[in-house]
Amino acid sequence: MTLSAPEDAPLKLRDRIENEILTGDMPPGFRLDEVTLATRFGVSRTPIREALFQLASAGLIEIRPRRGAVVAEVGPERLVQMFEVMAGLEGMAGRLAARRHTDADRRSLTDAHEACRRAAETGDADAYYYENERFHHAIYAASRNAFLIDQCAALHRRLKPYRRIQLQVKNRVANSLAEHEAIVAAILNLDGDAAERLLRDHIVIQGDRFSDLMASMSERAGSTAAKGR
Amino acid sequence: MTLSAPEDAPLKLRDRIENEILTGDMPPGFRLDEVTLATRFGVSRTPIREALFQLASAGLIEIRPRRGAVVAEVGPERLVQMFEVMAGLEGMAGRLAARRHTDADRRSLTDAHEACRRAAETGDADAYYYENERFHHAIYAASRNAFLIDQCAALHRRLKPYRRIQLQVKNRVANSLAEHEAIVAAILNLDGDAAERLLRDHIVIQGDRFSDLMASMSERAGSTAAKGR
DNA sequence: GCTCCATTTCTTGTATACAAGAACGGTTGA
DNA sequence: TCAACCGTTCTTGTATACAAGAAATGGAGC
Numbered sequence: 480m481t482l483s484a485p486e487d488a489p490l491k492l493r494d495r496i497e498n499e500i501l502t503g504d505m506p507p508g509f510r511l512d513e514v515t516l517a518t519r520f521g522v523s524r525t526p527i528r529e530a531l532f533q534l535a536s537a538g539l540i541e542i543r544p545r546r547g548a549v550v551a552e553v554g555p556e557r558l559v560q561m562f563e564v565m566a567g568l569e570g571m572a573g574r575l576a577a578r579r580h581t582d583a584d585r586r587s588l589t590d591a592h593e594a595c596r597r598a599a600e601t602g603d604a605d606a607y608y609y610e611n612e613r614f615h616h617a618i619y620a621a622s623r624n625a626f627l628i629d630q631c632a633a634l635h636r637r638l639k640p641y642r643r644i645q646l647q648v649k650n651r652v653a654n655s656l657a658e659h660e661a662i663v664a665a666i667l668n669l670d671g672d673a674a675e676r677l678l679r680d681h682i683v684i685q686g687d688r689f690s691d692l693m694a695s696m697s698e699r700a701g702s703t704a705a706k707g708r
Numbered sequence: 709m710t711l712s713a714p715e716d717a718p719l720k721l722r723d724r725i726e727n728e729i730l731t732g733d734m735p736p737g738f739r740l741d742e743v744t745l746a747t748r749f750g751v752s753r754t755p756i757r758e759a760l761f762q763l764a765s766a767g768l769i770e771i772r773p774r775r776g777a778v779v780a781e782v783g784p785e786r787l788v789q790m791f792e793v794m795a796g797l798e799g800m801a802g803r804l805a806a807r808r809h810t811d812a813d814r815r816s817l818t819d820a821h822e823a824c825r826r827a828a829e830t831g832d833a834d835a836y837y838y839e840n841e842r843f844h845h846a847i848y849a850a851s852r853n854a855f856l857i858d859q860c861a862a863l864h865r866r867l868k869p870y871r872r873i874q875l876q877v878k879n880r881v882a883n884s885l886a887e888h889e890a891i892v893a894a895i896l897n898l899d900g901d902a903a904e905r906l907l908r909d910h911i912v913i914q915g916d917r918f919s920d921l922m923a924s925m926s927e928r929a930g931s932t933a934a935k936g937r
Numbered sequence: 938g939c940t941c942c943a944t945t946t947c948t949t950g951t952a953t954a955c956a957a958g959a960a961c962g963g964t965t966g967a
Numbered sequence: 968t969c970a971a972c973c974g975t976t977c978t979t980g981t982a983t984a985c986a987a988g989a990a991a992t993g994g995a996g997c
Contacts, residue, residue, distance in 0.1 A: 513948075514947095514948080522981075522982085523981060523982045523983070524949090524982085524983090525980080525983090526980080526981065526982095528758065528949090528950090529757070529758070529980095532758050532761050532762055532765075533761055533762075533764075533765050535762075536761075536762050536765030536766060537765060544949090544950090545949060545950075545989065546948090546989070546990095547948070547949070547989095556854075557854065557855060560854055560855035560856065563804075563853055563855075563856065564797075564800070564853065564855055564856050564859060567796065567797070567800040567856075568793075568796070571796040624789045625785075625786065625789055626786060626789035626790050627789065627796075630793060741978080742978075743977095743978080751951075751952085752951060752953070753952085753953090753979090754952065754953090755950080755951065755952095757980090758950095773979090773980090774957090774979060774980075775959070775960095775978090775979080776959095776978070776979070
């Protein structure tokens with residue numbers, strides 16, 4: 480299973496491990512043994528350790544001194560917190576995008592939205608997942624704040640696996656698209672307050688949607704558990 | 709010059725280097741030579757490299773493959789962007805704090821505010837700097853979102869040196885305290901919208917304040933320049 | 938049969954050795 | 968005098984060796 484497909488030829492070690500974590504090949508709690516990884520990737524322990532430190536900084540794994548590294552367990556509570564922050568950041572990006580976007584931003588935003596619509600109409604969930612990502616990145620970019628773009632992209636990336644599950648919830652694609660519609664309108668109308676509010680609500684998990692996500696998660700946990708040790 | 713004083717006995721390598729960067733002992737553009745650092749700290753290159761990778765993940769330094777690491781140059785543009793994001797995050801923390809704070813949060817918030825007032829009255833800028841930090845962390849904590857707390861604390865830490873300069877701007881302490889007053893009131897009154905708005909304005913740099921900060925920065929750059937190579 | 942302790946084994950943390958790319962300088966030619 | 972090219976030197980990237988702490992295992996005592 481692969482998540483994204485850039486030029487995958489010179490993929491750095493860090494990204495390869497990161498992918499395995501994000502795709503769930505290395506489930507939460509999975510023990511990351513240095514020598515095992517080293518032999519598996521055909522390198523020595525040194526570059527492995529460097530990659531692990533970077534992943535630890537990103538919060539994807541947890542390094543306990545002298546006790547090795549494990550894939551970070553993100554419990555329901557922390558997951559909700561992360562989505563809450565994501566909602567805040569996206570709302571902020573939307574507000575800024577509404578009053579700062581350039582003509583080029585406007586175009587890439589509408590393009591991405593149209594691509595989402597096409598994917599939704601064909602009912603291809605995977606395609607929608609991909610185009611949805613493009614849509615959100617277009618909003619980040621339109622905020623014209625490079626630091627905010629970095630922060631949003633980083634958190635978005637970390638939430639990738641859960642977002643994917645989220646889309647499997649019933650009717651989510653149709654609802655998501657309708658929300659996109661309103662978001663685009665708000666940004667193009669330079670209505671920052673509306674864009675912020677709409678994006679916040681678009682991301683936030685609450686009520687039924689939250690329960691659904693949690694349910695999907697626990698199912699999934701059952702199927703992938705005990706891969707570690 | 710030291711920034712904060714935890715139990716400084718078993719200070720990790722990463723933090724020691726980080727401190728030298730944050731305090732300005734290693735100014736932006738400063739070349740971080742591995743062997744030099746290794747001999748200076750009395751260790752081998754390996755742990756130095758680990759620390760450097762972590763600092764790079766945090767955005768404090770920049771590692772150019774095969775070309776070594778340098779302290780990241782944060783230009784005025786990026787600095788403004790970082791403060792903009794900080795304002796957004798603090799606003800969010802304030803909004804959440806207003807509707808989630810516990811009795812203990814309420815107490816530590818008012819305590820921190822009182823400490824700020826005392827420091828301001830004695831005119832001790834350093835003391836105010838320290839208590840101001842405590843005040844903001846009290847708000848983060850009151851948001852009851854551990855992930856948001858982490859994010860806020862990390863960015864706050866990165867902006868430390870610039871915040872310190874900011875306080876040296878004329879009348880800033882008095883204005884800051886007045887703004888704190890209103891923020892506390894909003895949070896205690898459970899007025900999330902007001903808390904968010906007030907905190908955003910409290911952090912944001914614009915107009916005169918921004919010019920003043922830039923002026924202080926360029927002065928400072930002059931005094932510390934060319935320490936690197 | 939269970940528990941606690943000692944020994945062994947395994948894993949991580951650190952140091953060092955080696956390889957390869959980048960910066961530097963000197964020489965040669967116009 | 969200046970520029971380009973080649974060789975040296977220095978720095979980073981990787982591998983390996985060694986040390987020290989943690990887990991695992993086996994045995995002894997209760």
